[in-house]
Amino acid sequence: MLIALDAMGGDHAPAEIIAGAILARTELQIDIALVGAKEVIEAELARQGETPAAFEIIHASEAIGMDEHPAQAVRAKKDASINIAMGMVKRGVAGAFVSAGNTGAVMASALVTLGRIQGIERPALGTVAPFSETGILVLDVGANADVKPNYLVQFAQMGSVYAERVMGVANPRVALLNIGAEDTKGTELIQEVYGRLGKAGVNFVGNIEGGEVHKGKADVIVTDGFTGNVAVKLTEGVADFLFRELRTAFTSKLQYKLAAMILKPGLLKLRDRMDPGTYGGVPLLGVNGVVMIAHGNSDARAIKNALRFASHAANSGMLDSIRVHSQRKQ
């Protein structure tokens, strides 16, 4: 199935994006349509020693910058790579879309072009936290700062489908991010959601506290987009901080430096695991199409992994399964 890739989006576009596409095609045999300025794409392919024939190239005469106002840019630039690629998903020409570009613009374009799945009031961004073998899906991580109980129940249902279909977790355990274990903990809104998740057709395992997230007790963690965004960015920040402090500690004495050289492979492996690029992208769930948003600073490896999950999701029956779940009476 063809996957549309935004060649113009991201801090390191087009070089790292195209490099990622080449990796995904050669290593994972994914068919990719590169969407963007044709001459730029062809020049970059040539620079990287690749023939243009290896990819479909879909010309887009405009591109949306990382700092442009999302909704305005999506409306004003009909021929932006994001809009063109989203149209390919809409028409069924592409099975999924991957972009490291302006997140808000991708979400806005998805809503306008693909629309919401019936019964889903708000799409959610999910991200995969690296605290278990399969990873832990956390959603929402930023699409919705202000939420209603309905939204969170739907996030739980969509997250459960994604974990099962795309991440390969059987009967995923769904937990509600909260500040205590009891059903009387948390905001009024969270307490209402707690009461409803038991009847939402998911394997609800109760509340999970911030200090338990890394212990592998849940496969899907449901939260509002404000808390989720803070939590995910904080996790990256704390890991960054610790690796930086380790580096400082390990270079403070000569004998430390020598010992650290021996340990370097082990450290790099762990650092790699904590790198958001390992999972490559976060799914936008709840729209009528598979959309995967990669980190703005994605390198080739992150793009390759985003393409991997996008391709996997496109072939997983995920959308139909979300459609079935969202028709449940809540």
Added chain:
Amino acid sequence: MLIALDAMGGDHAPAEIIAGAILARTELQIDIALVGAKEVIEAELARQGETPAAFEIIHASEAIGMDEHPAQAVRAKKDASINIAMGMVKRGVAGAFVSAGNTGAVMASALVTLGRIQGIERPALGTVAPFSETGILVLDVGANADVKPNYLVQFAQMGSVYAERVMGVANPRVALLNIGAEDTKGTELIQEVYGRLGKAGVNFVGNIEGGEVHKGKADVIVTDGFTGNVAVKLTEGVADFLFRELRTAFTSKLQYKLAAMILKPGLLKLRDRMDPGTYGGVPLLGVNGVVMIAHGNSDARAIKNALRFASHAANSGMLDSIRVHSQRKQ
């Protein structure tokens, strides 16, 4: 100034509590009143080779368990160590109170016995995150899951006073935890708070994202008790996770094990820095008295450090300064 210490509160009471009191008295010359069952305290002091005369011992015939319902227990057990100690603060007999006991009960007792500072609508729990030399005060971290804009403005004012008076930060930079840098980011409530913090008499430096918290750009981070609680526990969890993974990685091969032995002092120093016990306790700000709540699992070192900050706070003029700030027109 005498500091009242709850000898009965905490997972490791009374042994670690008393051990912490002995450390604080001998190393920091803090005068301490041990509040709890007299015979238990005396027996524990004897077991640790200390004469009872080194401390004031204030008998309390009851104690509140870690799992008791806070408000009910505070009402039902008038002679609980928490209530007795809080009464000492109220009467000015003690300059501060430290407890590793039931957090909710300490908060409830503080509200009933000490009352709120005039102009403060809700007390807040602050904690110190270990991402800079002086630490970063985050508040609220759990006293108020549901908040109003007023509360957060008051948290900013109280936090600023604490950072300046107790943590020794001149003109502390106050930031609002949010999901983006712009004033249009976040929930409606957070956007309203953003607009008001510029006029709140604090050194407001704008929004701070989860991924920036560890970069030392702010001294005080203001948030609601739900997000703050998740953030603080998550930080501890991520650090735990990484240290555990490092241990696993470093013991996977013989040459790693040998190298890790050399690096151990550096690792322990970092681990120590990430340990909540380094700061020992979190202040309950906004009540008419200095109250410091220590982690339930506090060891002697955590208790010693909580006593240090409590003593520091009691002598800092913090309460008067909060009273002045809370009278400001907002």
